[in-house]
Amino acid sequence: MAGKLISEMGLPTSIANIFAARNILTAKDALLLNEFELMELLDVDLDAVKSSIAQISASVCPPYQTALQLMQERVDKEYLGGHFPTTLKGLDKALFGGIPFGALTELVGPAGIGKTQFCLKLSLLAALPTSCGGLNGHVIYVDTESKFSSRRLIEIGESCYPQIFHVKGMAKEYFSLQVGLWFCNQQHFLNSPRGCSKLSSLYCRTNDHERHVKAPRRDALGWHVSFLKSLAELSRVPIVVTNQVRALSTNHALSYSFQADRKSELARNRDISESHLIPALGMHWAHAVNVRLVLEAHSGQRFIKLAKSPISPPLSFPFIITSAGISLLNDDGMEVSGTEINSILNEGGVIVSAGEE
Structure with a gap:
């Protein structure tokens, strides 16, 4: 100007x-x-x-706006500041409506815990018509591990919305228009900033990494996480990403003087020490996401934990995976506090910290 x-x-x-x-x-x-x-x-x-x-x-000079005017504008245009219901009532209530628009939401947990099931259900809900509780939107599903299953997506749809999926040809016709897939390997995604320009629609599931991620690869993610966060904020769309977990050595995990007692305990118990896990993409990525949902397993049960949110308390919900996808066993949720908030538990009672890298 x-x-x-x-x-x-x-x-x-x-x-x-x-x-x-x-x-x-x-x-x-x-x-x-x-x-x-x-x-x-x-x-x-x-x-x-x-x-x-x-x-x-x-x-x-552009005309100024007060904070009150900006808030009123957001209220007047509810879709700009809304939430996308996951149909998991307890989780939606804790998130004040569901996955937030204009934010980056992360699912983190070990392989096989249910992250893909959660993403498939979200893709289904986003593409469904509003009359069925969906967004009637378009989905871009970025798959770097070839885990996307259209058959599983339809199975979830048939269980939850038979009125749509039991009509011959309806599901194929509808979702061929609403859900876009981008298959690529991890290295191609990391080395292709231009590819991120394709993420201009509703959802992104990206970089479900292997357990051991080297520092250069994590550094390469800096541009991508910045792009995804900007895309969410500017386009006012919800973006969901997934993150694996990896082992962390005792010396690296407990490097501060005040952790000496815990370090001695881990040294004595090799099983705990060797199983110390953290999110694979590191702290730079962790600070970039707005909402973190941890999927974990302990005491013979799977849990989804709201570990990070600017507006919600930390809560944990037991869940199961059925033909209809993820279903909560308890909508009330259990409060978590202290080190439990950032810990990741895996079957076998292993306590792993997400905040000590």
């Missing part, structure tokens, strides 16, 4: 001609000078200078 021409700002012709004659052509040229310098250069009175500067400033 600083380069906008003064001749295009609607000043009186006589004043605009004087600016042009003195080689003051843009808003920047005029606003870098004080009123007295302009009076001297233009040879006009102070009132004329003040009037001209006010008009130039109004032309190049």
Whole structure:
């Protein structure tokens, strides 16, 4: 805006001609000078200078908005600040409506815990018509591990929405238009920033990494996580990503002096030490996500834990996986506190910390 021409700002012709004659052509040229310098250069009175500067400033400065006006605008346009219900009532209540729009939501947990099942259910719900509780939206599902199963997606649909999926040809016709797939391997995704421009729709499931992720690969994710977060915020769409877990050595995990007692305990118990797990993509990624859902297993039961949210308390919900996808066993949720919030539990009673890397 600083380069906008003064001749295009609607000043009186006589004043605009004087600016042009003195080689003051843009808003920047005029606003870098004080009123007295302009009076001297233009040879006009102070009132004329003040009037001209006010008009130039109004032309190049965007109108301001107060925080109250921004909040009211968000309320008036509910879809810009809404939530996408997951149909898991307890989780939706804890998230004040579901997966938030304009934010990056992460699913983290060990392989086979149910992350793919959760993503398939979300893809299904996003593409369903609003009359069935969906968003009637479009989905981009980025699969770097070839785990997407259209057969499983239809199985979930048939169990949850028979009125749509039991009509011959309806599911195939509908979802061929609504769900877009992008299959690529991890290395191609990491080395292809241009590929991220394809993520301009509703969901993204990306980078469900193997257990051992090297530092250079994590560093390569910096551009991608920034892009995804900007895409969510600017387009006001919910984006969901997944994250694996990996083992962390005792020396790396407990490197502070106040952790000496815990370090000695792990050294004595090799089973716990060798099973110490953290999210695979590291702390840079962890700080970038807005909401973190941890899927874990302990005491013979699977749990989905709301570990990070700007508005919600940490809660844990037991769940099972059925033909209809993920289903909660308890909508009330169990409160978690202290180290339990950032821990990841795996079958066998192993406590793993997500916040000590």
